[in-house]
Amino acid sequence: MSLRRILALAFKEMLQVWRDPRSLAIALLMPLMQMVMLGYGVSLDIRHVPLCVFDQENSQASRAVVERFVASGWFAITAALDSNRAVSRAMDRASCIGAVVIPADFSRQLASTGTGPLQIVFDATDTNTTNIAMGYAQGVVALVTADLDARWTAARGIRPSGVGVVDLEPEVWFNEGLESRYFIIPGVVAVILALVGAQLTSLTVAREWERGTMEQLVSTPVTPFEVMAGKLLPYFLIGVIDAAFCLLAAIYWFGVPFRGSAGTLLLTTALFIVVVLAIGYLISVRVRSQLGASQVALLVTMLPTTLLSGYTFPIDQMPAPIRFLSLLVYPRYFVTILRAVFLKGSGLVELIGPVLGLVLYAVVVLWLAARAFRKRLD
């Protein structure tokens, strides 16, 4: 191995990147654009769920129920309807995803039996939103019940005893405001680096085969390891700049609290960049055309990364075989690391598992890539 040859290769690659300002601009601006799109586009918080009301009674009690729904902030009443047919039409047109139906004898039943029947219909096409909205609705109804309870006891001059009442004091750690953005943005950074990194290197070797420069290069005494090291070095620098852009945007633009140490962040990010660049390089070595390599890189990184990295879809909720499969999806380790470093302030010791996962990945992929590079045309 010759350090001079590695540096000569790296310098050559650097010159070529520098002389191709369009690709350089894409390499540097793409992550920022994706950061904005994914950062704003992906949110699990659901607010102002559009709701219709079919109030058959229209009494003081029934209006109080509707007001509770509005006051909660989770729902927005889009229409007051007057028939069951109107309800189903509104759901069909998707002008609301749920309808509150209050029966005509709501107050009477409440007074006579102590239970007021209330119906909520949901359009469950989007199960995730429906689940969350149903949770919100139950919370609202609990408040309505509590109101009635308080009024009933007050009317009879009974003071609440507190006997037999369990008082839950919820306390949430690490993301006190329950902002889903804080949870998602670090994952978005990992996803972007995984996609962009593999794209960066997927072209380097394929380009040389296509342009005919590889035939001359492989006739020299350069070794496969030197070619790999020389080619990864410049893209490592670009990868670090991309990562810095994304992380700074996460902290200063999206306001995600950063509680960890910069050292842990830098070290783990550098490790992850090595892994993603090595994946792209391996693809570039195997697929000798630029278009093919770039598409394979997209295919190999896009789906597993978005679906199985755990950045939006929680891995613990997946069936066992898929969960097992996700162990192969290297971005999941970095998603875990970034979330922990950002929100919990974890250090390397706490993160030893995912860090070792990435180290193992880096070693195996680099070894495969160095072996896969043949100084042969056949």
Place this chain on the structure above:
Amino acid sequence: MPQATAAVVADGLSRRFGPVEAVREVSFAVAPGEIFGLVGPDGAGKTTILRMLAGVLSPDVGEIALDGIDVRAEPERAKLHLSYMPQRFGLYEDMTVAENIFFYATLFAVPGKERRARSAQLLAAAGLGEFGRRLAGQLSGGMKQKLGLVCALIHTPRVLLLDEPTTGVDPVSRRDFWAILYGLRESGVTILLSTAYMDEAERCSRLALLHEGRIRALDTPARLKQAMLGALLAVSGPDPRGLRDALVDAPGVLGLLLMGDRVHVRVDDAARRTPELRARLASTGHAPEDIVPIEPGIEDVFVALLGPGAPA
């Protein structure tokens, strides 16, 4: 074959690509300081042979020795001593002349002082002295090929492999190119090149005439021409194609080759056939301006070898 002292030995090389047998049982030995030419039509196997010698393509069968190094067993050691210039321009078009030279000098670990001296000398010889800062992609075809040669020679190789180095190169650059090659031969560098230009083939020390992957003849240009059967007549006239067509089945004619405004006619006996041909042409309305005996060129040898009636 002078194997003990040979710089390059190819022994029984064969290589197929799927159903195509690109190279079949090719053997030759090249002495140090020789300029050895591979000549043949497209698809004859020239590029495949050079790639195998350069260690970038492995033969299916056969042995290659380069300065005594077994190329199949130790391709990387052999690569230290050879330079290979592919047919397609293999340098970086988005890098300048000087940057390309620097890159290849560093890959071969040429010390800085030697690199500067050699590159100045080679660039001057190639007429590229003023173009150090120009991007390789902005050079003319001839200048690109000369830059390729400069990069190939920056580390003093013992064997130089050139695949059609002067195809598409202007006459002035070709002259520069050959001047450098002759200079190298003086310093003992062994050169193997493929060419489609017959005038270049005649400048080689020895030639291998290739057809369909096989060597059909291998000798010095002079001896190849002597070995050609029969005699050669140049027939000229206003309609060379008509002349050729009129002579196709004339008695005693062994081969025909259209060469610009003349037709080269290979005959078994020049003295006997000259008046016969003149009479035949006159009777078909293609009266020739002139019929003269000429010395054969490599092209004629080639056609004689491959055309109808050629020795199998």
